[in-house]
Every structure is written in C-alpha cells, then in structure tokens.
Amino acid sequence: MAFTPPKETHAGKVYAVTIGSGEGAVTFGGENVLPFNTFEGASPHRPVIAYEIQDVLPSDWPENVQKPYEGVSGDPATWARFCQNTLKAKAIALRLVGTHPDRENRSPEDAAKTVRDVLAALNVPLIILGSNHVEKDAPVLIAAAEAAKDRNCIIGKAQEGNYKTITAAAMANNHKLIAMSELDINLSKQLNILITQMGFDKERLITDPMCSALGYGLEYTYSVMERIRLAALAQNDLTMQPPMLGDVGMYVWKIKETQAPESELPQWGSTEERGIAWEATTATALLVAGAELLIMRHPMAVEAVEKVIEELV
Amino acid sequence: MALTGVEIFKLLPKTNCKKCGHPTCLAFAMKLAQRQASLDSCPDVSEDARRILGEASAPPVRPISLGVGDKAVKMGEETVLFRHDKKFVNPCAFALEIKDTLSEADITKKIEDVVNSEIDRVGQKLKIDAIALTNESGDAGKLETAAKLISSKAPQVPVIICTTNLQAAEAAVKPFDDRRPLIYGANADNAEAMANVAKTFKATLGVSAKGLDELSTLTEKIKSFDVEDMVIDSSARRAKEILEDNTLIRRAAIRKNFKPLGYPVITFAQREDSLHEALIATIGVAKYSSIIILSSIEKWKNLALFTLRQNLYTDPQVPMQVEQKIYKIGEATPEAPLLITTNFSLTYFIVSGEIENSKVPCRLAVMDCEGLSVLTAWAAGKFTASKIAQFIKESGIENEVKHRDLVIPGYVAILSGSVEEKLEGWKVTVGPREANGLPAFLRARAT
Numbered sequence: 001m002a003f004t005p006p007k008e009t010h011a012g013k014v015y016a017v018t019i020g021s022g023e024g025a026v027t028f029g030g031e032n033v034l035p036f037n038t039f040e041g042a043s044p045h046r047p048v049i050a051y052e053i054q055d056v057l058p059s060d061w062p063e064n065v066q067k068p069y070e071g072v073s074g075d076p077a078t079w080a081r082f083c084q085n086t087l088k089a090k091a092i093a094l095r096l097v098g099t100h101p102d103r104e105n106r107s108p109e110d111a112a113k114t115v116r117d118v119l120a121a122l123n124v125p126l127i128i129l130g131s132n133h134v135e136k137d138a139p140v141l142i143a144a145a146e147a148a149k150d151r152n153c154i155i156g157k158a159q160e161g162n163y164k165t166i167t168a169a170a171m172a173n174n175h176k177l178i179a180m181s182e183l184d185i186n187l188s189k190q191l192n193i194l195i196t197q198m199g200f201d202k203e204r205l206i207t208d209p210m211c212s213a214l215g216y217g218l219e220y221t222y223s224v225m226e227r228i229r230l231a232a233l234a235q236n237d238l239t240m241q242p243p244m245l246g247d248v249g250m251y252v253w254k255i256k257e258t259q260a261p262e263s264e265l266p267q268w269g270s271t272e273e274r275g276i277a278w279e280a281t282t283a284t285a286l287l288v289a290g291a292e293l294l295i296m297r298h299p300m301a302v303e304a305v306e307k308v309i310e311e312l313v
Numbered sequence: 314m315a316l317t318g319v320e321i322f323k324l325l326p327k328t329n330c331k332k333c334g335h336p337t338c339l340a341f342a343m344k345l346a347q348r349q350a351s352l353d354s355c356p357d358v359s360e361d362a363r364r365i366l367g368e369a370s371a372p373p374v375r376p377i378s379l380g381v382g383d384k385a386v387k388m389g390e391e392t393v394l395f396r397h398d399k400k401f402v403n404p405c406a407f408a409l410e411i412k413d414t415l416s417e418a419d420i421t422k423k424i425e426d427v428v429n430s431e432i433d434r435v436g437q438k439l440k441i442d443a444i445a446l447t448n449e450s451g452d453a454g455k456l457e458t459a460a461k462l463i464s465s466k467a468p469q470v471p472v473i474i475c476t477t478n479l480q481a482a483e484a485a486v487k488p489f490d491d492r493r494p495l496i497y498g499a500n501a502d503n504a505e506a507m508a509n510v511a512k513t514f515k516a517t518l519g520v521s522a523k524g525l526d527e528l529s530t531l532t533e534k535i536k537s538f539d540v541e542d543m544v545i546d547s548s549a550r551r552a553k554e555i556l557e558d559n560t561l562i563r564r565a566a567i568r569k570n571f572k573p574l575g576y577p578v579i580t581f582a583q584r585e586d587s588l589h590e591a592l593i594a595t596i597g598v599a600k601y602s603s604i605i606i607l608s609s610i611e612k613w614k615n616l617a618l619f620t621l622r623q624n625l626y627t628d629p630q631v632p633m634q635v636e637q638k639i640y641k642i643g644e645a646t647p648e649a650p651l652l653i654t655t656n657f658s659l660t661y662f663i664v665s666g667e668i669e670n671s672k673v674p675c676r677l678a679v680m681d682c683e684g685l686s687v688l689t690a691w692a693a694g695k696f697t698a699s700k701i702a703q704f705i706k707e708s709g710i711e712n713e714v715k716h717r718d719l720v721i722p723g724y725v726a727i728l729s730g731s732v733e734e735k736l737e738g739w740k741v742t743v744g745p746r747e748a749n750g751l752p753a754f755l756r757a758r759a760t
C-alpha cells in the first residue's frame with residue numbers, strides 16, 4: 001500500500017522574539033510547526049540556551065555545579081564574561097536572588113548596579129530575573145529594567161501578583177517580558193491577556209508555564225507546554241503564541257537526584273554525571289514539548305543539549 | 314480511524330431480521346460504530362464483512378509481547394499522539410546492546426548489569442527490559458554461542474536477536490524457542506525466509522526498510538506470509554529523522570488507521586557519547602518509540618531514563634498521589650520539626666525537595682486529600698482542622714516526637730486556631746505560603 005505522509009499545516013505561528021542588539025543579538029521562536037517538525041513547515045530559529053548566573057556567590061548551588069565557576073562566580077560581571085567568552089554562551093540569565101528578603105536582602109539600587117556591571121561586560125543578550133519574591137521583585141525589577149534601558153533584555157518574571165508594575169517597567173524601558181503562572185494553560189492564557197490589556201505588545205512576551213524537574217512533576221510542564229503550543233498552532237490562539245521558557249537549572253539543581261552522594265545511594269551511580277544528565281534530560285524533554293528558551297547551569301549539560309539540538313534541526 | 318455506522322451498514326446482510334436484538338441492520342450498525350455491540354450478535358454476517366470489520370476495529374497500533382512470564386514486555390496498543398489526551402499505554406522498553414564479538418566474560422558482565430538494573434522509584438520497579446544481541450561478527454557460530462550464553466545466564470530476560478543473516482538468525486533464536494523473542498530481522502532481500510524463521514520459532518519479526526514508503530510495502534508483504542507480529546524500523550538514526558518518522562508513523566496509525574505502519578517502533582539510539590545517547594533516548598521516550606536500544610547502561614543514565622519514562626507514561630487524568638504517612642526527611646531526631654501537607658504528588662515532591670534543600674532534617678506528615686493540592690483540598694473541605702487533628706492523633710506520631718509543634722502551610726494560616734483547639738496539647742506554627750520559603754523558615758527555626 002502506498003504511503004502518503006500525513007503532514008499537517010497550521011494556521012497559527014509562534015512569534016519570533018529577538019533579544020540583545022548588534023552582533024550578539026539572538027532570535028528564537030518563529031515556527032509554524034510543532035517542535036522540530038520541519039518536514040511540514042518552517043522553523044527558522046533554533047532554541048536558545050542562556051547560562052544562569054546570580055548576583056551573589058552560588059553557595060546555594062550543589063558543589064558539582066559550583067565547581068565549573070570556581071574563581072569567577074564571586075563577581076557577576078566576571079562570571080558573565082566567563083560564560084560569554086570561555087563557554088561561548090549565546091545569552092546570560094542573571095538571577096537577582098540576593099535581593100530576596102530571606103537571603104542577603106539586597107536593595108533595588110544594589111540590583112541596578114549589578115545589572116549595569118554585567119551589561120558593561122557583555123555583548124550577548126541578558127535576561128534579568130528577580131528572586132521570585134512576588135512583593136520584592138516589583139521594586140527590584142523596576143530598578144533593573146531602568147538600569148538596562150534600551151538594551152533589549154528580557155525582564156522576569158511577571159506573575160499574577162505583580163505583573164502590573166513589572167510589565168510597566170519592561171514597557172517603559174523597551175524590554176521583553178516573561179509571564180509566569182503555575183502549570184495551568186488557562187492561567188497562562190489569562191496572564192498573557194492581562195499583560196497585553198495594559199498595552200504591552202504580545203509579540204514581546206515569553207510564556208513561562210513554570211518548569212518542573214525530571215521526577216518532580218516534569219510531566220505537568222511537558223503537557224502544559226504541548227497544550228499551549230497546540231493552541232497556538234492548531235487553534236491559532238494569538239494569546240498563546242509567544243515562545244516558551246524552560247527555567248531548567250534552578251528546578252533541577254535543588255532536588256535529591258542531583259546532589260545525593262553515590263556513597264549513600266550506590267544504585268543511583270555517579271553523582272556528577274547524574275546531575276548533568278538530569279539537567280540535560282529535563283531540558284531535552286521540554287524542547288520536544290515546545291520550549292524555545294532554556295535557562296541552564298552546568299556547562300556540560302548545556303553542551304550536550306546543544307549537541308542534540310544540532311541533530312534535531 | 315474506525316468505520317462509520319453507514320459504512321458498517323453497507324457490509325451487513327440488510328435483511329432487518331432482528332436476530333441481533335436490534336430493530337434494523339442500520340440500528341445495529343450504529344451500535345457497532347459506537348462500540349456498544351459486538352458483531353457476533355449477527356448470525357448471518359458474511360466472512361468477508363467479518364474480516365473487514367475485524368480489521369477496522371483492531372487497535373491502531375498492534376499489541377505485541379516480547380518475552381514470556383512476569384518479565385515479558387508489552388508494546389503497542391497506543392491510541393493518542395499527546396499524553397494530555399489520554400494515558401500512553403505501554404511504556405517503551407529499554408534494551409542493552411550486546412555485541413557477539415565481545416568475550417564471554419564481557420558478555421556475562423553485561424547480562425549481569427541488565428539483570429541487576431532494577432530500581433525502585435515511588436513504588437514502581439523500573440529496569441532495563443531486554444537484551445539486544447547483535448551480529449557484529451557477521452558469523453553465525455559466534456552469534457549462536459552468545460545467544461546460548463544469554464539464554465543460560467538470563468533465562469527470564471526478553472531477547473532481541475539482531476541479524477539479517479538467515480542461518481545466524483535460525484541458530485541464535487533456537488535457544489529462545491517458545492519465549493517470544495524478537496528477530497530483527499527482515500528487510501526487502503530476505504523477507505520471506507525471515508518470515509518463515511519467525512513463524513517456526515513463534516518470534517516477533519523486526520522489519521527494517523529505508524523510509525516509510527518502503528517500510529509500508531514490506532510490512533504488507535510480510536503480512537502476506539502470515540506473519541503479523543512485527544516491530545518496525547524506518548532506518549531513522551539521527552534525532553531529526555527519528556522524530557519525523559516516529560511522528561508520521563504514529564499519526565498514520567492513529568489518525569488514518571493506516572495498517573501497514575500500525576506496529577510498535579524500534580529505535581536504535583546507540584552513540585559513542587553516553588550522555589548524548591541518553592538524550593536521543595529521551596526523544597524516543599517522548600515521541601513514540603516502543604523499544605529503544607542502548608549501547609551502555611550506567612546507573613546514572615538508567616535512573617534518568619527510567620524516571621522520564623515513568624513521568625511521561627503516568628495517567629494525566631488521575632492526579633498522582635503519594636501514600637498517606639509521616640515521611641522522614643534526613644536524619645530526623647525526635648526533636649526534628651513536624652510539617653504537614655496534602656498527598657498530591659507534585660505538592661509532596663516540591664515540599665520534600667525544599668526540606669531536603671534546607672538541610673534541616675524534618676518529619677513531613679502527608680495527609681490523604683485525594684491527590685489535591687493544599688488550597689484546593691482546603692476549599693474542598695478535605696484539609697480541615699478536624700481532619701488534620703484526627704490524622705495526627707491516629708498516626709501515632711505522638712510516640713515518635715518529643716515536641717508538640719505542628720507546622721502548617723501558610724496558605725491555610727486561617728486553620729491554626731482551630732487545629733490547636735482540636736489537637737489538645739499541640740501548638741500550631743504557620744509556615745511559609747510557598748514551598749520555596751521553607752529553607753529560610755526551617756534554618757531560622759533551627760538556630
């Protein structure tokens with residue numbers, strides 16, 4: 001029996017988002033097919049992986065992922081430059097975790113200074129993230145967005161509880177914006193609508209349906225991403241057409257599987273390789289589900305995922 | 314794609330004799346289309362109609378069993394393209410490649426690795442499911458020797474014999490007669506002869522062709538030799554091709570009911586770089602492979618792949634629940650803090666993960682709330698003061714801990730007074746709203 005490939009074309013299309021400027025600028029999104037289904041449509045841009053750095057020493061990271069940054073992680077600008085020059089990062093994600101009230105409780109002014117220092121050191125685009133403290137993130141991200149004015153960064157994350165201030169800050173300073181809600185396609189849709197109703201251009205948005213690590217709810221993120229992408233393409237739902245973020249590193253490097261020593265759990269094998277594999281597997285699964293932007297930590301995990309992307313495009 | 318009522322009606326005797334218990338043939342046809350009746354109720358249906366209807370109602374991806382006994386692996390029977398529509402049915406099998414060029418000692422070591430690969434994860438036993446013996450040597454005798462070794466050392470483990478050489482296949486499959494092995498297999502040049510070997514040894518036949526068009530032709534041809542238990546390989550090896558071919562195969566089978574590709578897919582993921590191989594396998598697990606062949610099975614890699622498979626093959630419609638009990642996290646002494654939450658697995662994972670993260674040993678009381686998260690369970694009246702009090706009292710925790718201090722989630726701060734009232738002698742502390750506030754909260758209390 002002759003075989004006719006059941007190809008599918010879609011009315012909808014994911015917005016292409018460009019961040020940064022000049023030679024360092026990168027673009028992701030833009031496809032009108034399900035992830036990597038290039039046999040039936042266009043997928044003009046590869047997913048982008050940003051290296052995560054933070055404004056304070058990564059003493060809260062497991063040792064195996066601190067190690068690659070030994071000697072550079074004491075200063076955010078040095079750390080950023082190391083990722084860009086030595087690791088060939090295509091983008092950097094600066095998490096201002098030190099502003100969290102339960103951490104160093106650094107001020108919005110401190111955060112703004114860090115942002116300026118890091119931007120001065122970089123050619124590649126910058127993603128600026130708060131500490132995920134709904135109240136504190138508002139003033140911190142306002143200051144950070146101003147400090148990065150006109151550098152075409154991504155600011156995040158706007159959540160239900162603080163999206164108004166953060167959206168206004170991103171809009172006033174010409175940045176892109178991450179909208180995050182918790183593992184529910186309807187919540188994602190609603191937040192995107194609220195943000196665009198403020199006058200924010202939907203083509204400058206990035207949807208973060210919330211990441212979960214392999215073994216810790218990955219299937220929820222995976223399925224929400226698949227559903228969002230199907231809504232964007234098959235149903236041509238304009239509110240679901242921004243590209244998606246997988247904030248992988250932060251979720252992966254706090255679970256047991258990336259830290260428990262082999263001496264305690266011999267059946268789990270090498271701690272270091274396990275941690276790297278955990279981050280790379282989580283990232284790859286989310287790419288297949290629809291993420292176009294990933295934030296990751298371990299250089300070897302990033303390298304492995306880049307290699308698999310190379311084989312997928 | 315099943316037949317419509319009208320299409321079925323055309324195949325019925327159209328005598329309206331009512332023997333089926335329905336007033337007309339059309340009424341019966343409508344019931345058949347909705348799968349609310351069985352064709353057996355009509356005594357007069359022709360053989361031809363029976364065959365056509367039987368084929369149309371067969372599952373879109375043929376069910377196949379590899380091996381026998383409690384280690385047998387079921388494949389196929391999938392009904393959807395996306396797991397949010399309906400549960401993926403049969404988790405894909407992982408098989409370790411063993412080359413017949415290896416020494417006896419090396420083969421034995423690999424067999425042992427497979428046999429000892431089982432890990433328990435959230436109550437499920439996960440393992441490398443099969444061995445794929447490959448005819449790297451090109452020599453029938455070598456393949457046979459290795460097959461006998463595997464058969465004697467791991468008689469329970471399902472086996473895939475990989476060779477296109479007829480004599481080698483016959484010799485190597487013999488030790489697995491009656492144990493449902495898979496012979497991979499058949500191609501355009503040896504199809505009929507290989508089909509005969511498969512028939513003789515009641516083996517499933519792995520069928521390989523270049524691309525989906527040739528593959529469809531070949532499975533049809535093999536079916537004409539009366540072999541229907543097949544797994545298929547389109548020769549896709551690069552990630553992009555695997556994703557493309559697997560997607561088209563699954564779509565053709567499910568959306569078009571295209572029988573020539575309605576078989577489980579075998580994927581060869583072997584790579585020099587073990588991590589790269591794990592990621593190729595990741596794509597296979599997510600996108601429709603039924604068997605994935607690996608060249609190495611390090612423990613770290615197994616754990617990642619097993620977990621992924623477990624995650625993606627859970628039922629999306631049933632909230633995952635964990636068992637109601639008091640979990641110890643870290644070396645919890647009788648003085649260690651006691652926290653309570655609900656038994657939605659995601660809640661449990663996130664809360665226990667943050668407790669681990671805090672490095673403060675704790676006890677976590679997980680209460681059965683039918684798999685709802687804290688806020689939903691509270692709203693639904695399942696996470697209430699009296700139920701919490703009852704659970705704590707009946708859990709026997711009062712004999713286990715020295716203190717009487719219970720930490721409740723910040724989202725249900727409103728319950729603190731009434732829990733104290735109902736739980737005599739206990740003090741209630743309100744914890745953070747979000748789990749990510751736990752490390753700071755617990756560390757502050759510990760000092």
Ligand code: SF4
Nearest residue numbers: 329330331333338355
């Ligand atoms: S028994 Fe068969 S022939 Fe008679 S009414 Fe039913 S379907 Fe028609």
